[in-house]
Amino acid sequence: MTTRQEILAWCDETLQAAAYKDYAPNGLQVEGREEVAKIVTSVTASKAAIDFAVAEHADMLLVHHGMFWKSEPLTITGWKKARIETLLKHQINMVGYHLPLDGHAELGNNAQLAKQLGWQTEACFGEQNLLNIGSTAQVQTLAQFADGLESVLRRKPLVIGDLDKQIKRVAWCTGGAQGFFQEAIEAGADVYVTGEVSEAQYHLSNETGVAFVGAGHHATERYGVRVLGDALAHRFGVQVCHFDENNPV
Numbered sequence: 064m065t066t067r068q069e070i071l072a073w074c075d076e077t078l079q080a081a082a083y084k085d086y087a088p089n090g091l092q093v094e095g096r097e098e099v100a101k102i103v104t105s106v107t108a109s110k111a112a113i114d115f116a117v118a119e120h121a122d123m124l125l126v127h128h129g130m131f132w133k134s135e136p137l138t139i140t141g142w143k144k145a146r147i148e149t150l151l152k153h154q155i156n157m158v159g160y161h162l163p164l165d166g167h168a169e170l171g172n173n174a175q176l177a178k179q180l181g182w183q184t185e186a187c188f189g190e191q192n193l194l195n196i197g198s199t200a201q202v203q204t205l206a207q208f209a210d211g212l213e214s215v216l217r218r219k220p221l222v223i224g225d226l227d228k229q230i231k232r233v234a235w236c237t238g239g240a241q242g243f244f245q246e247a248i249e250a251g252a253d254v255y256v257t258g259e260v261s262e263a264q265y266h267l268s269n270e271t272g273v274a275f276v277g278a279g280h281h282a283t284e285r286y287g288v289r290v291l292g293d294a295l296a297h298r299f300g301v302q303v304c305h306f307d308e309n310n311p312v
């Protein structure tokens with residue numbers, strides 16, 4: 064039998080969790096039973112993911128987006144009470160890794176997005192090294208680049224820029240990283256890919272000629288937690304299954 068502690072220690076060390084300054088606690092967020100035979104992975108510790116973990120008789124729900132964000136109220140009421148109540152009732156450990164699971168060079172969301180799209184990573188830079196720059200497999204137009212993203216991520220990306228523009232250098236950071244667009248421009252990218260978009264990026268793209276693609280927060284962060292789960296299955300022999308939901312954001 065594998066213990067929760069063995070899994071947490073392995074994840075903490077592998078992901079170098081202590082090296083990141085984060086907005087939420089990394090590691091164990093809600094304590095369940097001590098022994099772990101089955102893990103469910105999910106991008107977010109949503110009610111749907113928790114209900115799935117209950118139905119699967121999982122001992123651990125492993126996520127990228129847990130709970131207890133700095134911006135949230137501290138009280139355990141409403142939807143948060145409901146989530147925690149279900150976890151406690153079924154003794155399911157809820158374990159979240161946020162930035163450590165974005166940044167890891169192999170298991171991370173950034174690395175896995177590049178792998179899915181066939182991009183070659185050349186360097187990591189910016190805040191906590193969370194930005195990446197590299198090259199696409201071949202020079203293509205922005206329209207072709209966007210089509211490639213759509214077919215891999217199964218979601219139509221929001222594209223800002225000249226669709227005939229030639230794309231070779233790509234910068235990226237999964238999730239809600241639209242605020243890093245300026246740094247991507249300065250790094251010499253032809254296009255910047257992240258999950259979300261805000262009003263300002265439209266103008267920045269227009270005025271600099273660097274294309275911007277909002278490919279979906281969920282869609283760009285679907286892969287890290289899966290490969291982390293698969294790595295745990297391989298390392299500890301635990302059963303792992305993946306939950307996904309059709310999140311359009």
Ligand SMILES: [Zn+2]
Pocket residue numbers: 127128237238239280284
């Ligand atoms: Zn995220």
